[in-house]
């Protein structure tokens with residue numbers, strides 16, 4: 532039988548760089564042919580060969596209800612009939628803004644945009660505009676989209692300014708970006724002691740999902756808050772992944788920390804291009820058209836995307852939603868740990884709400900460098916073993932996993948059984 536994924540990949544590579552519109556989809560880290568998805572329903576999607584997979588990426592987070600939730604489909608269909616885009620304000624944008632603010636108490640005002648990259652980039656500009664400062668602090672392994680100033684890795688030595696991680700980003704553009712090690716209190720103290728008066732903001736994934744799954748320790752997160760307050764810098768929680776995913780109030784709810792600005796995306800669009808950033812009124816009113824910080828978007832607050840986001844937020848706000856999701860995710864994580872233990876494999880895993888990570892090592896890593904000590908070949912064997920058995924996890928060891936409300940106990944049990952089978956054959 533001809534593999535339809537191979538055929539599509541060949542066609543795609545002729546017209547799209549690498550055959551994909553976002554790099555991780557290309558399977559470069561794990562090798563093999565990416566699966567071209569035809570359709571999805573509930574916890575599953577089907578590739579071009581009509582093979583079914585239990586989906587643990589959920590479009591990298593947004594599909595928290597599973598695919599094709601009837602209430603969301605209905606809201607989107609209704610919105611489409613009313614028009615795709617107007618470039619003029621709508622009542623639905625107010626409704627979505629009100630819904631977001633009601634669930635994220637640290638935000639008094641919000642601006643809607645179309646992608647997480649755009650939201651993080653705009654929050655950064657706002658922080659610099661509002662403070663009149665240049666320096667920004669970020670952490671190795673945290674991803675905040677692909678804006679120039681944020682595509683940077685640590686330089687050599689402690690608390691130094693970073694080096695670009697992409698061609699096309701001149702060193703001058705990242706010369707104000709300080710890159711620190713995640714969970715390293717000493718470096719954090721040093722950075723603020725040296726540069727505190729110049730720091731506009733500290734941006735962090737407080738539960739990091741772009742270096743697999745690594746939590747900021749409570750002490751570290753608390754110290755970020757204290758140092759920002761003490762030095763007049765803004766604390767920005769990038770909750771594009773964790774917002775409405777680790778809990779109804781995001782990582783800030785889990786940690787009990789109030790950031791100045793919050794960046795949202797993924798779940799708030801329910802699978803449509805929608806993201807947001809927000810915070811206190813006095814800061815948000817620095818944005819155009821009221822203030823001097825410019826930001827705009829032709830499709831911002833798109834009527835179809837806002838309908839999708841609103842319907843999604845309505846479902847996840849129902850009582851007990853996160854308790855059930857967290858329990859299911861915990862069952863998966865505990866089951867995988869037990870399967871690895873039974874087969875004598877080094878393994879550990881963690882989860883919060885509907886987000887999880889697992890590691891082919893006994894300790895839970897505290898930073899990016901430790902995550903990257905994972906044995907690539909072992910991870911790739913596990914990835915392809917699961918894929919063959921109809922389980923689709925992220926095709927890179929530094930990505931988190933996602934469980935949706937549509938995953939059944941049988942799906943979870945089948946996933947654990949597949950993993951155990953692979954561990955046994957090691």
Ligand SMILES: *Cc1c(COP(=O)(O)O)cnc(C)c1O
Pocket residue numbers: 645646647648649651674675676677736740741769770771772796797806
């Ligand atoms: C996905 C992600 C982004 C970028 O969002 P896009 O919609 O892909 O541009 C930014 N920050 C975090 C934490 C993310 O997980």
